[in-house]
Amino acid sequence: MKVLVLGAGEVGFHLAKRLSEENQDVVVIESDPERADFASQQLDVLTVVGNGASLPVLEKAGISNASMLLSVTSKDEVNLIASMAAKKFGVQHVVARISNPEYYGEGSVLSQEQMGIDLMINPERECARETFDLLRSEIATDVVPFADGRVHLVGLKVKEGAPVAGKTLAELAKDLHDHHYATVAIVRDGKTHIPRSDSKIHAGDQLYLLSPTAEIEDIAPLAGYKPSRLRRVMIAGGSAEGEYLAQILDTKGIECTILDRDRRRCLELADRLPHALVLHADATDLELLEMEGVAGIDGFVAATGSDETNLLSSLLAKTAGAQKVVSLVHKFEYLRLIPRVGVDASVSPRMSTVNAILRYVRRGHVVTVAELTSTDAETIEYRVDEESAIAGKMLREVHFPKDAVIGTILRGDEIILPRGDDRVLPGDDVIVFALPAAVSEVEQLFS
């Protein structure tokens, strides 16, 4: 499949990297020669230097025989123009990154179909949604919905003295026979392991489970956390992500305080968020944070435009006693830093965009895919059809790669924890957890 990636910023670069690793033909279009050069050196892709909204450039990149265009520059207008052009050339799948809400939804001049866009991604809003999921399951480092939200992938750190610590998966399965958790990965010392039934869980492990949505709340006590509810959230930084998050919290009836150091932005926020308390203050003003009750607050989100400020602000909030602290991180390099410094979780608008687009890219067989913060493994949801190699076979007969595992099978309303004698049937949705090296092998089984 030939994929055109417009823009070699962090989002475009990361997408190109992922797709080329999966043996797709990727052409990257980038207007900045230096960035283009960097991409062509680092990645196994073709680069074209030029404006993605210009016809000669698109033609040079081979738009006429491309089957997918990912317009992910930071300029909405360029993405829109390129997308509209792509549809004219008969590109099958068009994905555009659009940040300005005036360009989509009710208020837009053209509908999504008219613009020829199959998937529109608003990075800031995507990120806010992810932040909310993280806040809601207070202990989790990652929460990703699968199968239309019936199953969630939950990542969490096992606490000292937790009930699960020191047990093997087989023992655990016996203890929790009335639950439907599938432990799909254990991350220890930065290395991701696909666990077997004799793998042992240690305190301090980063655990990834697939859980039916109804059972998520029971996970916290198992990992040694006290369950609690989300009632009050403070957002330090009135960025677009912060505003979207405040909107989501408002619709859920959760009390929200949002602060920004720019007075005009505060007025704007106060105007648009009637139920939130808007404060004109700095995200790192500890005295103010404490006065506004950061101690014991259910959720604290550092969402300014500066990663450094967010990190500091998160640490201050954590020290002051906030229950769950999420930091907004823009630079991919910083993402790995977050768990080490004691901040509970991080979100990145670009990472959210990459996730959302990757989920779409593998559509057809793949329904959902998620990238996680502390592992480079992927969780992929496949729809099984008649032609899938795996269809109808008993699982123990299938030669399934060592670095991948089938977490859950969804058949109609049923949620099945697969065992060796289970079969995967056409029409099933299957959630697979796989290390990057195993992805293409898994893909073949399902195609």
Add this chain to the structure above:
Amino acid sequence: MSLARVANVVGLLQVFVSLSMFVAAGVAFVYGDGDALGILLAGAVTFFVGGFTYALTMFEGELTPREGFAIVTMAWTAAAAFGALPYLFTGALGSPIAAFFEAMSGFTTTGATIFAEIEVLPHGVLFWRSLTQWLGGMGIIVLVIAVLPYLGVGGMQLFKAEVPGPTPERLRPRITQTAKLLWLVYVGLTAAETVLYLLGGMSLFDAVNHSFTTLASGGFSTRDASIASFDSPYIHWVTIVFMYLAGVNFALHFRAATGRPVYFRDHEWRFYTYIVVLAALAIAVVNLTSGSYSAVEPAVRHALFQATSITTTTGFVIADYELWVPGSQMVLFALFFVGGMAGSTGGGIKTMRLLLLVKQTAIELRKHLHPKAVLLIRVGDKTVKQEVLANVTGFVILYLLLCLAGAVVLGFLGMDPMTSIAASIATVGNVGPAFGDVGATDNYGWMSDPALVVLSFFMLVGRLEIYTVLLLFHPETWKARRSFH
């Protein structure tokens, strides 16, 4: 300030006033009480004076804001002066000052009257009395803007100065169209009430007159005992409903008429309705438990009637509320300050201003809890601008000071404290009847000339919402703008 421009517009407006006198003369002629000639003469005098002023001056260039204020104030004063002529020429009143007061009370929709006996007056004079209120209710200038596009861009200045409320709404891009639509709704509601009155057995004359004064939230009646002389609960309920409607923003009525009944979504509407209903409920309960009333229906009807009448500043009476227990009387007293919604025909402070004040107070309290909070006041989904809030606060303070000053002046003129306070508040608020010697069953006829002049001024200041009139007394209004070239 160009006096020629001001005089030009004021003159034209008097021509309109004279036309309405000719209508009253027509009514007088039909009923043949012998007052037709007097009213016709008054109309002729007004027509010629106004017409000459208009013809002898030129309207060139554009209106400045100060000219706008001057025009509105002077036009209303002139209208009251000429409007007094029918009373004088028909012999209904002998004193020019009393006649001026009666006319001013009419145009400002106050409803305070000189006449102790009303039913003895000829039909033409009664009709003229009601007509002044009806014209003043939606506004003479709004009417002229609706009919004549001649004021052009400057129309908005005049419109703003005459339509009550902190920020008048535009229904259409053109001010002429907006004015037209408002008058259309006004005429429609008046017609509806007239029909309902006729169905209740009222005579055509009474029905038209009372519809005029209900929709204007004026309160002049053709009967000595006001609405109480119609011993029909049906008529009372019809009056309650239309007094209530007159106190609602006419822009909302217009939207409802065009198929969008958005009353419930309007926060000011809810506030206004809460006030009326809660006050009426309180009065009914107090009156029932204190034994002033024994049956529930009359108690509720009378309470709702009086609460609506005072809140909307209409001033109709069906019960002598001064005989009620003090609790009920004080609830009514509080309602004297409320007024209708912004954009209604009611007077008073207006519920929008009160709503904003209440919200501002709540925010001040919240500010103590969160010193760094950025708090905005919003009504519905609209954020209220800081300038509007300052304007509202200033208005309410001025309003209360004016009431107080008025009471002091009336005290100097020899009135007892209760009457001084009541008359002052009732005229500034354009209500009419109040307490003490100007109570439910009293009139203003006994007052001295100086008192009548002072109260006429208060009625005008209240109707034009203080700033418009007071600006004329600001020295800068009269200074020419300095040019440095």
